[in-house]
Amino acid sequence: MEQTYFRKGFGLKKELRPLIDAEYQSALVERIRSRGYTDVFGDVSVRLAQEFGFCYGVDRAVDYAYETVHKFPDRQIYLVGEIIHNPHVNNRMIEMGISFIYPTSDGTFDFSVLSEDDVVILPAFGVTLHDFEELRGIGCILVDTTCGSVLHVWKRVEKYARDGFTAVIHGKYSHEESRATASQVNKHEGGKYIIVRDMAEGQLLFDYIADRPGRLTREAFMELFNAKSSPDFDPDRDLAHIGVANQTTMLAKESLAIGWKVHEAMVERFGEEHASTHFRSFGTICSATQERQDAVAEMMQDPPDVMLVIGGYNSSNTNHLAHLCQQHTTTFHIEDAACIDVEKATVRHKVELDPSAPELLAADWLPDGAFSLGITAGASTPNNKIGEALLRVLEIRGIPVE
Numbered sequence: 001m002e003q004t005y006f007r008k009g010f011g012l013k014k015e016l017r018p019l020i021d022a023e024y025q026s027a028l029v030e031r032i033r034s035r036g037y038t039d040v041f042g043d044v045s046v047r048l049a050q051e052f053g054f055c056y057g058v059d060r061a062v063d064y065a066y067e068t069v070h071k072f073p074d075r076q077i078y079l080v081g082e083i084i085h086n087p088h089v090n091n092r093m094i095e096m097g098i099s100f101i102y103p104t105s106d107g108t109f110d111f112s113v114l115s116e117d118d119v120v121i122l123p124a125f126g127v128t129l130h131d132f133e134e135l136r137g138i139g140c141i142l143v144d145t146t147c148g149s150v151l152h153v154w155k156r157v158e159k160y161a162r163d164g165f166t167a168v169i170h171g172k173y174s175h176e177e178s179r180a181t182a183s184q185v186n187k188h189e190g191g192k193y194i195i196v197r198d199m200a201e202g203q204l205l206f207d208y209i210a211d212r213p214g215r216l217t218r219e220a221f222m223e224l225f226n227a228k229s230s231p232d233f234d235p236d237r238d239l240a241h242i243g244v245a246n247q248t249t250m251l252a253k254e255s256l257a258i259g260w261k262v263h264e265a266m267v268e269r270f271g272e273e274h275a276s277t278h279f280r281s282f283g284t285i286c287s288a289t290q291e292r293q294d295a296v297a298e299m300m301q302d303p304p305d306v307m308l309v310i311g312g313y314n315s316s317n318t319n320h321l322a323h324l325c326q327q328h329t330t331t332f333h334i335e336d337a338a339c340i341d342v343e344k345a346t347v348r349h350k351v352e353l354d355p356s357a358p359e360l361l362a363a364d365w366l367p368d369g370a371f372s373l374g375i376t377a378g379a380s381t382p383n384n385k386i387g388e389a390l391l392r393v394l395e396i397r398g399i400p401v402e
């Protein structure tokens with residue numbers, strides 16, 4: 001019987017590595033890295049964060065996509081959503097002949113174009129249980145690039161559901177990963193989830209659990225979390241046993257704080273001695289996200305004059321890196337090197353954390369005299385785009401780079 005499910009690649013990695021490196025590596029970035037993550041170009045001192053750019057999960061997903069194209073040259077290849085949240089990498093996928101199946105406005109996918117002859121790549125953040133089962137039902141070849149760290153969260157959430165605990169997920173309900181993670185509760189009958197975006201939204205949940213004065217009514221709570229919880233979610237019934245998890249790319253500090261606040265609310269409701277039988281928690285921020293946030297936190301102890309954060313506007317981990325830097329120095333979150341216009345000496349950038357916030361245009365954004373420039377990039381940003389962004393900054397300053 002033909003194998004139709006792959007999640008370990010096709011053994012072509014070694015063969016394709018030179019091609020992938022040529023497309024995504026940067027000699028300039030490697031040079032700075034080899035000099036201790038700092039370098040001086042004219043009157044610009046450049047500092048790279050100690051951890052930045054492609055994470056192990058993205059590396060693997062990109063490798064598998066290239067391997068898939070080489071393995072199935074005669075088949076139509078599709079991608080469910082974006083392989084990662086980076087426009088440059090996604091455009092390369094299209095150039096290689098891969099077709100994207102984009103989600104509809106309610107976040108679901110229409111797989112009616114697919115047949116069993118097709119090959120479908122699942123992205124690094126995974127797909128929902130429902131989508132996975134539908135794709136298996138079609139019988140197409142599936143190349144599953146879901147990151148191991150995401151699978152780790154899925155196992156945790158599934159266990160919560162199995163044990164009768166509602167999964168409280170710190171994440172963005174519109175994000176593919178959170179939707180996929182939440183769907184894991186459906187592996188067990190009666191499994192429940194609720195997704196909270198941040199501390200402000202979490203506060204409504206904590207107050208409800210602890211039945212604090214002024215908390216939302218049951219109806220108001222259900223209306224507010226309607227799209228962010230299981231279809232038949234009832235806060236009076238489903239908040240008695242809670243397990244906390246999170247989207248892997250959230251702000252680690254906030255995730256931790258939300259876990260504590262839920263615990264605090266459970267103690268208030270059930271008493272210290274019983275809280276442990278009603279509450280579970282497990283940090284599921286991935287190590288790559290953590291390391292990138294830690295590296296930026298370290299750099300911000302002595303912040304550079306200007307910070308450049310490079311990565312997709314819809315990339316959760318990039319948005320959080322930008323948010324961290326904004327609190328310490330002048331920060332520009334750009335989606336791509338092309339946001340820097342050398343001729344006009346301007347930059348297009350996003351200020352707010354919200355992925356859909358508008359892009360702003362800034363002129364006179366670089367200091368007049370000598371300055372230090374810090375650079376980091378989200379887990380889905382390839383090094384060539386980091387190098388290109390730096391080259392554009394130096395070009396604006398009229399600094400040649402060999």
Ligand code: SF4
Pocket residue numbers: 055056057058124125147148149150248249286287288289317379
């Ligand atoms: S950010 Fe973390 S969970 Fe997401 S793909 Fe990278 S390593 Fe995996």
